[in-house]
Amino acid sequence: MNKSVLDDNIQAAVILSSIFRSAYGPKGMNKLLVDNIGDTFVTKDGASIIDNIEVKHPVAKLLAEAAETMEEEVGDGSKTAVILAGELLKKAGELVSEGMHPMMIVKGYQLALNKTLRVLDKKSLKNSDKGVVKSLIKTALLTNDYLTETVYEAVKDTSVEDITTLKKRSRGEAVVVNGVVIDKERVHPGMPKKAVNAKILVTKTPLEVRETATSSELEITSPSQLSSLLEKEHESIKEVISSIKKSGADVVLCQKGISDQAQEYLAKNGVIGVRRIREKDINYLLKATDAKLVSDLTTIKPSDLGTGDVYTERVGDERLTFINNCPGGVKTILIRGATEQLIDEVEKSVLNALGVVKAFRAEKSYVPGAGVIEKIISNELLKKLPGGKEQLSYTAFAKALEKVIQALIT
Structure with missing residues (x-):
């Protein structure tokens, strides 16, 4: 590879690393970013950067892809990944300038990596008690004890896959809801405001007259024909609502629309209806309520229905629908704050913490933070160096880890 091209590649990595370096650790500085549409916001979160x-x-x-992968797999550590990679490339560039062949550098780095993995396995701690999980959450959050307790309350007896988040601008702190919170309200004011121990129908089928798959024209020549057509439409809606009522359902949670006629009929029958629910929330609702997804609304069985308490509550300027006290064990962390920027940052921190808990439960082990494990690995690497020229890049690997510690504390 041409020397100037190599230098250019390394310089690009070092520049990106420096952006993360200044936002790293407890003394890291926030970054003022401007997005594609000109909005500005402040953050020190690696994934957001x-x-x-x-x-x-x-x-x-x-x-950047390495940082994204780290965020997806672990939920945290994106800045560490970029800073370490930048230091390794910087030191590799120095070794190339001194005449070392890139393949020899790679060989030394590979030897150091293999030793690092063995040290990590040896030094990892296996303890899953309450205090350890809380410490991991607090480290990921880098925030107050209240939010740490909130996230711990959500994860202590629940799988991370069964925890969702919803952010709303309002006064108050984040809270855990034992169930699902939907950012929709009942579709008709005449519907009940609350249903305790309700039978819940979950569907993706619209409660309205369906449009035909192909375009067609219908010629109406008299008012009586129009009245007859409208009557048939009303009858089809009535048939569906009658089926819902006969099934024993008290609540209908629908991903699609609910027509005005359907709303009226549901309200007259004392059934709560919520429409336009997101796909993600539908999946959580099925899990939370133990309901089965119903496609044919004219053949509903009582066993298709889930259970839970359903009510509407105002949060900030919006009314949200709460489905809680459900048998399925799903929880929602409702994130509240005074500004959009604040709740965005809190949500990112919460998702980081949930990712860390998920990774910890999968690996069932952890290592000390605050630069301790990096120092341990560096010391172990330098205790015994390999023979040959690869010891130069092997040593550079150890020194790069120490640079991560330096970035953390400065």
Whole structure:
């Protein structure tokens, strides 16, 4: 590879690494970012920085992808990944300038990586008691004890996959709801405001007259024909509502629309209806309520219905529908705050913490933070160096880890 091209590649990685370095650790500084539409916001979250900066250089893109992968797999550590990769490339560039062949550098780095994995396995701690989980959450959040307790309350007896979040601008702190919170309200004011121990129908089928799959024309020549057509439409809606009522359902949670006629009939029959629910929330509702997804609304069985308490509550300027006290064990962390920027940052922190808990439960082990494990690994690497020229890049690997510690504390 041409020396100038190599230098350019390394420089791109170092520049990206420096952006993360200044936002790293307890003394890290916030970044003022401007998105594509000109909105500005402040953050020090690694994933948010990656999402909102334009990375064009191929090598810098590789580091950005490494950060995204770290965020997806672990929920945290994106800045550490980029800073370490930047330091490794910087030291590799120095070794190339001194005449070392890239393949020899790779060999030394691989030897150091293999030793690092063995040290991590040896030094990892296996303890899943309450205090450890709380410490992991607090480290990921880098915030107050209240939010740590809130996230712990959500995860202590629930799988991370069964926890969802909803953010709303309003006064108050984040709270855990034992169930699902939907950012919709009942579709008709005449419907009940609350249903305790309700039978819940979950469907993706619209409660309205369906449009035909193909376009067609219907010629109406008299008012009586129009009246007859409208009557048939009303009858089809009545048939569906009658089926819902006969099934024993007290609540209908629908991903699609609910027509005005259907709303009126549901209200007259004392059934709560909520429409336009997101796909993600439908999946959580099925899990939470133990309901089965119903496609044919004319053949509903009592066993298709789930259970739970359903009510509407105002949060900030909006009315939300709460489905709680459900048998399925799903929980919602309702994130509240005074500004959109604040609740966005809190949500990212909460998702990071949930990712860490998920990774911890999968691996069933952890290592000490605050630069301790990096120092342990560096010391172990330097105790015994390999023979040959690869010891130079092997040593550089250890020194790069120490640079991560330096970035953490400065």
